[in-house]
Amino acid sequence: MSFSICGTGMYVPVHTVTNEDLSALVETDDEWITTRVGVRERHIAVTETTAYMATEAARAALENSGISAQELDLILCATVSADSISPSLACMVQKGIGAHCMAFDINAACAAFLFLLDTAAGYFAGGRVKNVLIVGAERMSRIVDWEDRSTCVIFGDGAGAAVLCEGDGYRDAVFCVRGGDDVIRIPCFEGKSPFYRGVSEKPYIHMMGQETFKYAVNAMSADIQTLLERNDLKIEDIRMIVPHQANSRIIDAAARRASIPREKFYVNIDRFGNTSSASIPIALDALNRSGMLQSGDRLILCAFGGGLANAACLITWP
Numbered sequence: 001m002s003f004s005i006c007g008t009g010m011y012v013p014v015h016t017v018t019n020e021d022l023s024a025l026v027e028t029d030d031e032w033i034t035t036r037v038g039v040r041e042r043h044i045a046v047t048e049t050t051a052y053m054a055t056e057a058a059r060a061a062l063e064n065s066g067i068s069a070q071e072l073d074l075i076l077c078a079t080v081s082a083d084s085i086s087p088s089l090a091c092m093v094q095k096g097i098g099a100h101c102m103a104f105d106i107n108a109a110c111a112a113f114l115f116l117l118d119t120a121a122g123y124f125a126g127g128r129v130k131n132v133l134i135v136g137a138e139r140m141s142r143i144v145d146w147e148d149r150s151t152c153v154i155f156g157d158g159a160g161a162a163v164l165c166e167g168d169g170y171r172d173a174v175f176c177v178r179g180g181d182d183v184i185r186i187p188c189f190e191g192k193s194p195f196y197r198g199v200s201e202k203p204y205i206h207m208m209g210q211e212t213f214k215y216a217v218n219a220m221s222a223d224i225q226t227l228l229e230r231n232d233l234k235i236e237d238i239r240m241i242v243p244h245q246a247n248s249r250i251i252d253a254a255a256r257r258a259s260i261p262r263e264k265f266y267v268n269i270d271r272f273g274n275t276s277s278a279s280i281p282i283a284l285d286a287l288n289r290s291g292m293l294q295s296g297d298r299l300i301l302c303a304f305g306g307g308l309a310n311a312a313c314l315i316t317w318p
Helices: 030-036 050-065 089-097 109-125 209-230 248-258 276-290
Strands: 002-011 016-018 041-043 074-078 102-106 131-139 157-167 170-177 240-243 298-305 309-316
Touching (some): 002 050, 002 109, 002 170, 002 276, 041 157, 050 089, 050 131, 050 157, 050 276, 074 089, 074 109, 089 102, 089 131, 109 131, 109 157, 109 276, 109 298, 109 309, 157 276, 209 298, 209 309, 240 276, 276 298
Parallel strands (some): 074 131, 240 298
Antiparallel strands (some): 002 157, 016 041, 131 157, 170 309
């Protein structure tokens, strides 16, 4: 038994920050950012918490699906920027929407939404659930060093959600984890222990840009090819590829490496920036509500990020 996506939702903060706005904070300009990253504006939380954004996205997905919160059997959430270590984001979403099911978080950074899908697939296969809510939500502005132009121009805040129901839409997936913190890491606050003598780092995103770029391009192109070959498909059989919205140049380079037309890739990083685990569900919701998807369309979702972790899955739109 598999599942199908029967509803999507998203939420982004009302406040937007343009590239011109950022030029007042760090030495940068619109041309530098759009050329190197592809972002023109991003939504930044002013009063919104991660839990608030996640809950609003969840409500939108439930409404779109026609499923009530009381019908949910499981809630899975992903974030690297939660408001608290405990309770989990999933617990806060459960309370916010008035559900009464099991709820827990998964931390797999930018690839986490695909990890949520595969975790849910296990519950469906075991016959333990009929309706599952999955949410990726991030307040990346909380963990960005706003004095570092190499990272602060990339990220945005937001949440995306999907409701999964019984069906046969989840067809195949590939996952790879290469553990290590040498390329991407987000240190925790070290606390005030008078006994700790280790090295402390600022609790912000640390990223080696060139290494991240090479890893992402290789991972994304390889994962897409694996899914196509394993399922005896050609790129013409795929309606659209929905990648993690990390950097438009990464998407361009991966398309060239895999010999896939660039127009096959859905891109909205220019309006939202990199929202980590929220980027794919935000993109899915945009596609869903725009009417660009038809029943039976095959999609490939692919992501990469801290861990290092990369993943891709093949789904059929219901």
